[in-house]
Amino acid sequence: MVDEVQASFDARATAYDANRRSLIPHFDEFYRIGVEALAYCDQSPRVLDLGGGTGLSTSFLLGRYPDARVTLLDFSNEMLAVARERFKDNPNIDFRVRDYRSFPFDERFDLVISGLSIHHLTADEKRELAVRVFGLLEPNGEFFNADLVSCEDERLEQEMHRQLQGFLRQGLSEDEVQRFVSSQRLDRPAPLESQLSHLRSAGFKVVECLYRHLIYGVFYAQK
Numbered sequence: 357m358v359d360e361v362q363a364s365f366d367a368r369a370t371a372y373d374a375n376r377r378s379l380i381p382h383f384d385e386f387y388r389i390g391v392e393a394l395a396y397c398d399q400s401p402r403v404l405d406l407g408g409g410t411g412l413s414t415s416f417l418l419g420r421y422p423d424a425r426v427t428l429l430d431f432s433n434e435m436l437a438v439a440r441e442r443f444k445d446n447p448n449i450d451f452r453v454r455d456y457r458s459f460p461f462d463e464r465f466d467l468v469i470s471g472l473s474i475h476h477l478t479a480d481e482k483r484e485l486a487v488r489v490f491g492l493l494e495p496n497g498e499f500f501n502a503d504l505v506s507c508e509d510e511r512l513e514q515e516m517h518r519q520l521q522g523f524l525r526q527g528l529s530e531d532e533v534q535r536f537v538s539s540q541r542l543d544r545p546a547p548l549e550s551q552l553s554h555l556r557s558a559g560f561k562v563v564e565c566l567y568r569h570l571i572y573g574v575f576y577a578q579k
């Protein structure tokens with residue numbers, strides 16, 4: 357499963373950024389709401405982007421913190437190659453081709469962010485990752501995860517996908533819609549309550565869902 361996720365992103369890295377706005381309703385709000393909700397007020401936070409990919413989440417973060425020192429961690433070399441090009445003029449961005457479930461960190465971060473990545477993990481891995489993120493943050497450090505969220509009720513889950521496909525068809529060809537739908541077989545989105553509960557159990561003192569629409573959700577936590 358994991359190798360399949362990595363291979364899938366390696367294969368579509370160069371095309372990845374092109375149609376994101378057609379896949380995510382309220383694209384800007386989805387990527388901005390977590391950034392704007394951060395309490396951190398110094399100019400140059402140390403940031404870890406989990407599954408940073410082509411650097412989309414980091415680009416929104418840099419909109420608010422242009423001097424942030426960011427580590428982009430991703431197990432797809434090809435996705436990070438696009439990010440390297442995107443940030444080639446920014447010396448504060450560091451790239452690591454690794455799996456974030458096992459990467460041994462000896463640093464601490466002010467902020468940990470993630471966009472559309474953690475839903476690839478199993479339920480146990482998601483729970484373990486919340487504990488890891490808590491351990492990686494400085495006191496009062498903040499985490500947000502702009503990701504997928506599922507419904508506990510199967511009928512509603514199908515309905516959210518049906519409504520999403522209506523949105524997809526406004527901006528994509530039928531082939532592109534079918535390609536996106538088939539890429540979803542690698543997704544393991546978790547219900548809202550379990551995502552909140554993993555964060556609470558890890559020890560975070562503030563835990564909120566900031567946004568939810570169709571299959572997309574943004575979660576915030578402060579240590």
Ligand SMILES: C[S@@+](CC[C@H](N)C(=O)[O-])C[C@H]1O[C@@H](n2cnc3c(N)ncnc32)[C@H](O)[C@@H]1O
Pocket residue numbers: 361362365406407408409410411412413429430431432435454455456457470471472473474476
């Ligand atoms: C859908 S992309 C999102 C990229 C970017 N964060 C964004 O918002 O556009 C998901 C990324 O997570 C990476 N990824 C998934 N599981 C990972 C893991 N266990 N360790 C490192 N990277 C992972 C994939 O390689 C891919 O680049």
